């Protein structure tokens with residue numbers, strides 16, 4: 272469990288993060304979203320002991336990162352993949368990390384395999400790696416100690432669409448096995464598909480947080496379509512779900528996808544489509560929440 276409580280961090284009188292609180296339970300992926308300069312990296316750096324909070328706490332399993340015995344065995348961290356030493360090969364980077372962590376060297380090959388860098392890429396110098404390959408190596412380093420918690424700052428940076436898809440699968444699998452994942456991005460779509468819960472930060476302050484479905488509820492309803500529109504409308508009405516006309520013969524139901532699916536299943540109605548209405552509900556919400564407060568705030572004396 273990651274717990275951030277009333278975290279505030281100021282740099283020379285400027286607030287980078289102001290009274291931020293959220294938690295990430297085991298078995299979930301938390302998407303930490305916000306525009307550039309919102310305070311995501313600062314929060315994560317405070318969590319892993321690289322920035323001293325001005326006030327408040329950031330803990331893993333109730334302990335500060337620096338108080339964890341062999342922290343790399345319980346928390347895998349990827350903060351800045353671009354900062355890796357360019358003169359070493361990928362395998363050397365991981366071999367060194369395995370010594371620091373005290374893990375079996377055999378795990379190096381497993382980790383290279385897991386992130387798709389086994390074979391020739393493992394023997395290349397990191398200086399010749401693309402940003403996407405560096406991200407993969409960073410993820411391998413984070414995973415090396417077999418941690419229960421992953422803290423990843425913009426891990427999709429530089430990955431191609433196939434790489435982003437791959438990473439989502441890896442993180443989903445990690446969480447489904449009981450792991451805790453906190454990953455940041457300034458792009459909603461990068462995390463939307465994998466995150467169970469979202470924390471949105473802007474101007475150093477949390478502007479929204481909750482499960483994806485909670486945040487989506489009230490942002491546009493659920494679009495449903497079926498071969499028999501009248502029957503579908505009836506089924507939703509019977510279930511007490513409000514409807515309005517959607518695009519191309521579709522209906523927009525005023526409820527979450529689960530409730531809509533249950534209602535039509537109960538009525539035995541066939542569906543050809545069921546999704547968040549417009550697909551842009553969360554995107555609109557994200558823009559409206561983060562669009563207006565890029566300025567850094569002054570610390571209150």
Ligand SMILES: Nc1ncnc2c1ncn2[C@@H]1O[C@H](COP(=O)(O)OP(=O)(O)OP(=O)(O)O)[C@@H](O)[C@H]1O
Nearest residue numbers: 282287305306307308309310311312313314457567
């Ligand atoms: N070491 C530092 N010294 C002074 N100001 C800093 C420092 N680190 C961050 N800041 C400032 O704190 C604010 C939050 O920055 P932070 O890097 O946490 O944002 P972010 O959400 O991670 O942004 P990005 O997506 O661009 O990485 C910014 O205004 C930034 O300039």
